[in-house]
Amino acid sequence: MLELIGVTKKYGEVAAVQSCTLTVNTGEFVTLLGPSGSGKSTLLSLIAGFTPLTEGTMLLDGRDISRVSAAERGIGVVFQNYALFPHMTIFENVAYGLHRRRWTTDRIRQRVEEMLELIGLPQIAKRRPDQLSGGQQQRVALARALAFQPSLLLMDEPLGALDREIRDQMQQEIRRIHREARPSVVYVTHNREEAFALSDRVAILESGQVRAYDTAHTLYTRPANRFVASFFGAHQLFPAKAKARDGALEVSALDTTARMTAPGTPDGDVLLAIGARDIMPANGAASGLSVPVRIDDVVYMGDTTRLICRHGPSSTRIISEVDSQLAQGLSIGSDTVLDVRLERAALVAA
């Protein structure tokens, strides 16, 4: 278990990481997600011990590691550029951490074979890193980081340098290896899909601070704030007024009013957050807000079609993404009514 308590890193007056507190349970897969410059890589570097921290405490399995050297923390690290030692064979790379721990030759050989088996590359021990593909190199880096059985594995955008196809494959690999080796994982990425696919919990970082920390599902369906709604949910945000009435909420947005049930959501001036897939042309009775719009553009995307619309005198932009069959007959410049499905929407503080 990893516990970060008020972890802060300042460069001069600027805080790259600001009083960050979060807990990673044993065996849990946690993703640090944030735009570039949000401090996620700095936080990872603080946990690894490559960067000294300014304030705060870090506990790994109950042991205070805040002032312990990187070598003595016993944390596995995987980087985006694989960082395999180019002058060593794959065997020597994977064995490096075991040699540092003075394992016997027999044990090392056995463990390296085991690790190469785990990553599905048992025959490459004698090769050099430059003879492997990017995906293979990253798997070796993973084997090297896990060989000495660390309780915590850190990964800094490990799939960032790979092609899309290999990236999807590697995601599956990482999930499988995590299931089999069961380390706690802290995984840094700026890619939402990776965060969705891999994590037990996601910490959303912005300007060096943790803005939200929860399961991907909760963050997506019940975003805690405006940043989480737009950055993680990729939701559209519309100014709205919410009023409690008869055990439900009356929500006014986009010049119409409808009722919704949203437990524990704020009152008064709020923002209505909703994904493009939850706004669709109304067929007869609308279940949420009925918003008249003009269609500015129709973008065919394969399975779905995206309708770029404009509403009202202030020309509010509304994007709706619908199954391509439903979009047939909708043409650029025509008028229609959109159904904003409030039961799928969330309210966040303005």
Added chain:
Amino acid sequence: MTEQLTKNRWDTVGQATFRVIQILAIIFCIAPALIVLLYSFYEDVFINFPPVRPGLGLYENLFTQKRWLDAIWVSFLICIPAALLTVLLVVPAAIALERAKIRNRDALEFTALIPMLIPTTAYAVGVYIIYLEAGLVGNYWGIIFTESIVAAPASFLIVRAALRRLPHNLDQVAMSLGASRLKALLDVTVRLLIPAMAVSTLFAFIHAFNDATFIVFLAGPGTATVAKTIFDALAYAIEPEVAALSGVFMLFVMLLVVIGQVVRRKTQPR
């Protein structure tokens, strides 16, 4: 169509002109070297053009007269330690400047390049004045030290270039696997810098070996290198052996340059 043809004709003229300039430039660059080589294979006492008495007499003199042999010997005695000293200075400096968080990094880096940037003669006068005060003129170690400083910028640039090609998180990975900072540095960065350090040593040696300016100011009896000897041999009298000595000198340095390039190409990542 006509326009196309005219354009082509101008292109041809341009290309021809360029070709001629190219050839002239090459001739201009290597002619002096060729002339020295040519003269080394003649036995004329005075420098005639064209030379008249072909023969290997100059080389015979060169390799039998103690004065010339001493010069070659002294050159090695000075330049090998100077080259080694240079690399000892340059490698830690390059690693520190590239990897550590240092204030005024640019200023420091500039300092390392100064010996290359300011006029050599002026710099040599400065060293001469300091050495005169310190009683180091003609001193073997004093000369080695100066030669290594003079060779430092080129060596520094070679090591720094190699260092910049290494991902700096290799050391971090080694540390995360349990290596101390020093162990990680030695196992990874320094180990991967070995080819660059070899090339860097070679170039430092060539630099020191080629130097005529500093050595003219600083050398005394017993510290006259090949360059200094050639210089003296022409300053007071014209000794024809100079041509042979220059020939050997030149071929040797060219050989080193070729070796350096081969090592560089072989060890650079594809």
